[in-house]
Amino acid sequence: MEFKWSVPLIILVLVNCDLYSTIGGSTLKNCYLCNTYEPSEPESRSYSSESSELVGILVLKIVHLTLNPNQPSQATAAKIRSCCGGPVSDHFQSDQFEKMFSNRSSLEVEDHEIENKGFLDYQSFITASAFYQPYGFGTTYINQDFFGTKEVAAFLAHVATKISCGNKVVTREQLSRDLCYNKEMNSDLSYCDEHYKNTYPCAPGVAYYDRGALPIYWNYNYGEAGKDLKVDLLNHPEYIEQNATLAFQVAIWRWMTPIKEHQPSAHEVFIGTWTPTKSDNLAKRVSGFGATMNVLYGDLICGHGDNESMKNIISHYLYYLDLMGIDREEAGPHEVLSCAKQVAFNPSISSSP
Known part of the structure; x- marks a missing residue:
């Protein structure tokens, strides 16, 4: 079944993004906006109910105005050491992502047992990063020096090496053979720490092995990430395997927390x-x-x-x-x-x- 998302409905979804203001407790702080990024007029789009682009492109166009409607005054802005710019998609395009991970879904990857080689995609990363934009992920200026592009490169370097296809780094071809896995392979361990049985009790029959773009494991990490992201990862860690946007959200959560x-x-x-x-x-x-x-x-x-x-x-x-x-x-x-x-x-x- 497909649903038509109208502009008012999308705006309601964006308001719900305020839930993310509690990510990391008091650790994450909202940034002031540095620029005057003007969104284009949103269009109605049709999305599949199974699509990872739940908020999709429209989120990138209007999210920063919804979360931070007011720019600081010129006098205040002059005193700000760090602030945020526009969305990650302003400086990181899909062709760059594809060059970084050009072989991620290629049949040339030798391991025929690799599943979901093309699972993690550009749009899922952009959608996930939008939730962290107000906190500076990939958008931060420090004294007018932009760190966003370098931070995206740094973050994705960690992602690539944690879920790579297993090649040693020798050539550029091997550097692009990444993003093959979205979970730990052949794990027989549940990674349940009973020390956290009162705060993050392990669900019966659930294993908390590595999952995600920057993998997390152990019940307490699933519990913390699920609490901040408002997703029941403690009882359903498999959600990370099933939704590419969530896989990137958990990864950025780990990076930011x-x-x-x-x-x-x-x-x-x-x-x-x-x-x-x-x-x-x-x-x-x-x-x-x-x-x-x-x-x-x-x-x-x-x-x-x-x-x-x-x-x-x-x-x-x-x-x-x-x-x-x-x-x-x-x-x-x-x-x-x-x-x-x-x-x-x-x-x-x-x-x-």
């Missing part, structure tokens, strides 16, 4: 709004792409010199900068780009968060 209180998110360390403490300085933790690996993976990757896992992620990031027309020098020096000498934010963990 600190693992622990009083720690930064990957978003904050990347754009530089995080202020290192004396302990951070002693631990050689500095803002930049390297610190995103520290936040997301800790001592699984960081603090072990220039290991292959770290170089793999960096290679993807630099390659994506090339595709997006950004000079590699903007990635910063080696100590900013890598986490080879950084002490982990959460040392001695046995698995990624």
